[in-house]
Amino acid sequence: MAKHWWKALTVLILIYVIIKGFTIDIPIIGTNGQSSRGLFFHVPMWICMYTMFTISVVNSLLYLNKYDLRKDALASAAASVGVFFGILGFATGTLWATYTWGGSFTRDPKQMLTAVALMIYMAYLVLRMSIPDIDKRARISAVFNIFAFALLIPLTYIIPRMVDSLHPGSATTPGFASSDTDNNMKRVLYPAFIGWTLLSVWIYTLLVRYKKLELKNIFK
Numbered sequence: 001m002a003k004h005w006w007k008a009l010t011v012l013i014l015i016y017v018i019i020k021g022f023t024i025d026i027p028i029i030g031t032n033g034q035s036s037r038g039l040f041f042h043v044p045m046w047i048c049m050y051t052m053f054t055i056s057v058v059n060s061l062l063y064l065n066k067y068d069l070r071k072d073a074l075a076s077a078a079a080s081v082g083v084f085f086g087i088l089g090f091a092t093g094t095l096w097a098t099y100t101w102g103g104s105f106t107r108d109p110k111q112m113l114t115a116v117a118l119m120i121y122m123a124y125l126v127l128r129m130s131i132p133d134i135d136k137r138a139r140i141s142a143v144f145n146i147f148a149f150a151l152l153i154p155l156t157y158i159i160p161r162m163v164d165s166l167h168p169g170s171a172t173t174p175g176f177a178s179s180d181t182d183n184n185m186k187r188v189l190y191p192a193f194i195g196w197t198l199l200s201v202w203i204y205t206l207l208v209r210y211k212k213l214e215l216k217n218i219f220k
Helices: 002-023 033-066 069-100 109-130 134-161 183-214
Strands: none
Touching: 002 033, 002 183, 033 069, 033 134, 033 183, 069 109, 069 134, 069 183, 109 134
């Protein structure tokens, strides 16, 4: 039981984040209104996504170094969790945009490019399912994963900051800084980063355990 303490901590943190996220007093600025509560859910989802995609590409690189199929399985598991949290991040952002931008999908560059990045990773998962040979699948998927990660940061971070966008952090819209965030909100936001990231790691470990059962001849 001692080694599972972090899972109990994850549950406690997320209970705190969810309850406080919907009940604390937040500053009402411009058209944001109560929608600013989305900060506690939307931004942490992207942190989880980036974390998982980083774990995934590192394992793909390790696979290509020694052709260890266990690393390919770890890369696949992390990518799956990353896509899951990426979809949650996109969905929460779309909901937030409904109240602040006047529409769920406004063809904003940040939205469009993020959707493209997610579709690239979805293509990675589809590619894996379409190749029956395990060694060939691992090699091709590893190369594709590196390609996907190389595009991830430019598509979701660099290019959106260089063009006009409604999203904070673009060329025409100032980004959020720590000094811009209300102290009351920080007491929820920072635990949210920890809690949601721990949840993504938890889901990742469960998926890895499943893959170990699925590929028990490899995981010895």
